[in-house]
Amino acid sequence: MKKNGWIPTVCYQCKAECAILVRLEDGCIKEIRGNPKARGKACVKGMAGISLEYDKDRLTRPLKRTGKRGEGKFEPISWDEALNIITDKLKSLKDRGEAHKLTANFFPHSITDPKWRFLDAYGGFINTALPHCDSGKIVACIKTMGGVPNHHIPPAWFTVPKDGIMIMSGRHAFGGLDDASAPGHILDAKARGAKLVVLDPIFTADAAKADWWIPIKPAGDTAFFLGMIQHIIANDLYNKKFIDKWVREGDFNKLKNYIEDKTPEAMSKICDVPAADIKKLATECAKAPSVGVDSFKGIMLGQALDFGHAWTIFLAVTGNIDNPGGQPLPDLTPMTPVEPVPVGPDLNELGWHRTGKDKESFSNYSFIMEPTWYQAQAIKNGDLKVLINSEANPALTEMGHKEWRDAVCMVDDNDEYKLELLVSYEIMLSETSKYADLVLPDKSYFERWELLYMPWWYNFGKGVLLRQPVVEAPGKCRHSNEIFIELGKRLVPEYFTFKDDVEYYDIQLAGLGLSVKKLQDMGGLWSPRTMGFRKYEKNGGFGTPSGKLHLYWEDLEGVNQAMPRPGLAPEYEVNIDKYPFILISYRTIFHAGAGQWTHNNPQLRDTVSGFFENPVLINKSAATKLNIKDGDNVTMSSRTGQIKCKAKLTERIRPDCVGLVHGFGSTVGRTATMGQGVSDNILIPDSGSTLDWQDVVGGESHVSTRVRIEK
Numbered sequence: 001m002k003k004n005g006w007i008p009t010v011c012y013q014c015k016a017e018c019a020i021l022v023r024l025e026d027g028c029i030k031e032i033r034g035n036p037k038a039r040g041k042a043c044v045k046g047m048a049g050i051s052l053e054y055d056k057d058r059l060t061r062p063l064k065r066t067g068k069r070g071e072g073k074f075e076p077i078s079w080d081e082a083l084n085i086i087t088d089k090l091k092s093l094k095d096r097g098e099a100h101k102l103t104a105n106f107f108p109h110s111i112t113d114p115k116w117r118f119l120d121a122y123g124g125f126i127n128t129a130l131p132h133c134d135s136g137k138i139v140a141c142i143k144t145m146g147g148v149p150n151h152h153i154p155p156a157w158f159t160v161p162k163d164g165i166m167i168m169s170g171r172h173a174f175g176g177l178d179d180a181s182a183p184g185h186i187l188d189a190k191a192r193g194a195k196l197v198v199l200d201p202i203f204t205a206d207a208a209k210a211d212w213w214i215p216i217k218p219a220g221d222t223a224f225f226l227g228m229i230q231h232i233i234a235n236d237l238y239n240k241k242f243i244d245k246w247v248r249e250g251d252f253n254k255l256k257n258y259i260e261d262k263t264p265e266a267m268s269k270i271c272d273v274p275a276a277d278i279k280k281l282a283t284e285c286a287k288a289p290s291v292g293v294d295s296f297k298g299i300m301l302g303q304a305l306d307f308g309h310a311w312t313i314f315l316a317v318t319g320n321i322d323n324p325g326g327q328p329l330p331d332l333t334p335m336t337p338v339e340p341v342p343v344g345p346d347l348n349e350l351g352w353h354r355t356g357k358d359k360e361s362f363s364n365y366s367f368i369m370e371p372t373w374y375q376a377q378a379i380k381n382g383d384l385k386v387l388i389n390s391e392a393n394p395a396l397t398e399m400g401h402k403e404w405r406d407a408v409c410m411v412d413d414n415d416e417y418k419l420e421l422l423v424s425y426e427i428m429l430s431e432t433s434k435y436a437d438l439v440l441p442d443k444s445y446f447e448r449w450e451l452l453y454m455p456w457w458y459n460f461g462k463g464v465l466l467r468q469p470v471v472e473a474p475g476k477c478r479h480s481n482e483i484f485i486e487l488g489k490r491l492v493p494e495y496f497t498f499k500d501d502v503e504y505y506d507i508q509l510a511g512l513g514l515s516v517k518k519l520q521d522m523g524g525l526w527s528p529r530t531m532g533f534r535k536y537e538k539n540g541g542f543g544t545p546s547g548k549l550h551l552y553w554e555d556l557e558g559v560n561q562a563m564p565r566p567g568l569a570p571e572y573e574v575n576i577d578k579y580p581f582i583l584i585s586y587r588t589i590f591h592a593g594a595g596q597w598t599h600n601n602p603q604l605r606d607t608v609s610g611f612f613e614n615p616v617l618i619n620k621s622a623a624t625k626l627n628i629k630d631g632d633n634v635t636m637s638s639r640t641g642q643i644k645c646k647a648k649l650t651e652r653i654r655p656d657c658v659g660l661v662h663g664f665g666s667t668v669g670r671t672a673t674m675g676q677g678v679s680d681n682i683l684i685p686d687s688g689s690t691l692d693w694q695d696v697v698g699g700e701s702h703v704s705t706r707v708r709i710e711k
């Protein structure tokens with residue numbers, strides 16, 4: 001391992017996984033920058049990775065629970081003891097025919113991540129810890145276009161031509177919602193003559209850079225896009241050539257019939273944007289050389305399946321699929337499979353994901369990334385017995401966190417926990433680790449190997465990126481992949497005949513004529529440096545069953561979702577008089593939602609940046625009516641929870657909305673967290689017990705919970 005100089009690797013302060021360079025001095029990290037070879041930039045979170053690496057709260061040895069779940073009392077144990085506890089439990093689960101009752105929460109850095117391989121080989125399931133709205137959006141793209149778009153990935157802004165239009169619907173690219181390269185590329189495109197349009201109830205940093213800010217009602221984006229589609233079709237502004245060639249026969253006529261009454265005037269009443277503005281943007285988009293839309297994990301996805309559907313139809317009628325400046329489709333890197341390839345259990349047959357009271361209606365859908373909140377239902381039902389968590393914080397940052405906490409503490413008639421084993425890999429103690437039976441000290445992203453080849457980086461198109469150790473891990477830290485490989489060798493050895501993670505990656509790279517060592521020598525990056533636009537022309541069509549775009553979803557006719565519905569989330573309608581404001585959980589560049597490593601980072605939690613705590617944003621005119629002044633302590637209540645926090649008055653938010661930064665409220669962490677800030681999830685109704693609509697619309701009530709504010 002080198003001791004000095006710049007080393008290329010990959011950031012993981014958030015899930016964008018930007019390519020970075022790390023400067024070492026005598027084996028110590030001194031500086032972090034974006035890697036220019038991979039169009040990489042580093043954001044403030046990325047640069048604060050140095051604080052994470054040398055944090056005094058880093059865990060360095062395995063811990064075993066001594067008190068009750070939730071008390072957070074532990075004693076140190078050896079790796080042998082920890083691994084034996086996990087192995088024995090997983091062996092007994094498999095022996096009684098319940099391997100499918102294992103789930104691991106983790107972010108899949110690749111679809112052949114060693115953790116995922118273990119789950120497939122053993123017979124358990126992955127829960128990706130990604131938001132449900134993301135899942136809805138991805139499913140919409142698969143259904144219409146036959147491919148997962150680069151769902152972390154906005155349109156390749158660096159390819160937007162002069163006069164192209166960039167629409168960001170709640171994206172917060174300048175607010176640090178992933179992809180440190182995006183802001184520079186957007187500004188470059190603007191300098192080339194492209195136009196930036198931001199739809200957002202809050203005047204964000206993105207809005208400040210926009211040519212046009214549209215303060216839309218939260219979750220009104222489906223109606224807004226339907227209004228634009230109607231205007232484009234009614235005025236013959238659609239891309240006829242593209243539709244004739246690439247849309248399935250009959251679908252466009254069905255769309256025309258359906259959209260007839262979704263006029264800008266009618267949709268304006270739902271999304272609260274003037275009809276003239278909907279028409280103006282629609283006309284501009286129809287005439288522009290390209291239009292790109294981005295709305296990943298923003299604040300707009302109240303009904304993500306419907307919005308994803310409207311969004312993909314809009315891209316189709318304007319001919320903006322897989323073109324420069326439009327929506328790229330994935331171009332998977334051809335990695336060599338590691339034989340034998342395990343086949344995972346059938347999700348539909350054995351998954352706990354189809355659980356709870358929506359089980360029947362849920363069978364109509366094909367969400368691939370089920371939300372964490374089902375875990376609570378699955379534990380209650382006896383469908384989830386072992387949970388292994390890494391790089392996720394369900395006890396704090398996921399919707400339904402209270403229900404999750406209650407469920408993991410639930411006992412049976414013999415006073416035994418219904419969830420038999422809860423393991424959490426952690427870099428430092430988190431809210432979730434308080435509930436774990438075993439807390440395992442993970443390696444940071446500066447200390448481990450990982451091969452990233454999925455197309456969800458903004459930085460480049462098809463390619464392979466190497467995350468490599470640049471410093472030694474402290475104490476007895478071991479990366480979760482190493483542990484899953486070890487568990488694989490113990491429990492399903494026929495699938496784990498390779499020596500370690502590096503040998504596994506060597507096999508995967510062989511088909512490209514590469515190895516981990518070669519990739520290291522090449523600067524940690526292989527890429528043909530092409531986005532491969534309009535691949536459907538070369539491939540004889542799209543990945544849908546017909547090879548054409550499917551605007552009409554006949555499989556969802558029975559649930560009235562064959563075409564996108566413009567309505568707002570049902571939560572809007574609950575007790576409007578009693579709870580007059582709509583809560584928007586928004587994001588900041590200083591925090592990754594789930595990551596304790598950003599919550600408890602002194603560079604990101606300080607009084608200068610203003611993100612030591614999270615006051616509630618209230619429009620000045622609304623606050624005046626309530627006699628609330630800037631800095632006042634206020635109580636905010638929803639129908640299921642109550643919090644106390646400071647008020648921050650601003651004109652940068654719609655008067656009918658209030659805003660709270662997501663990801664605060666941790667009670668764990670000595671370095672910077674110290675109990676400051678409040679969790680938005682306390683206000684958001686738990687799914688499964690209070691809400692049911694989100695299950696089937698792929699939405700999250702992070703944009704639709706009604707609240708009341710009192711001084």
Ligand code: SF4
Pocket residue numbers: 011012013014015016017018041042043044045046047176178179180
């Ligand atoms: S956007 Fe995320 S991955 Fe990229 S530098 Fe910032 S924290 Fe790191």
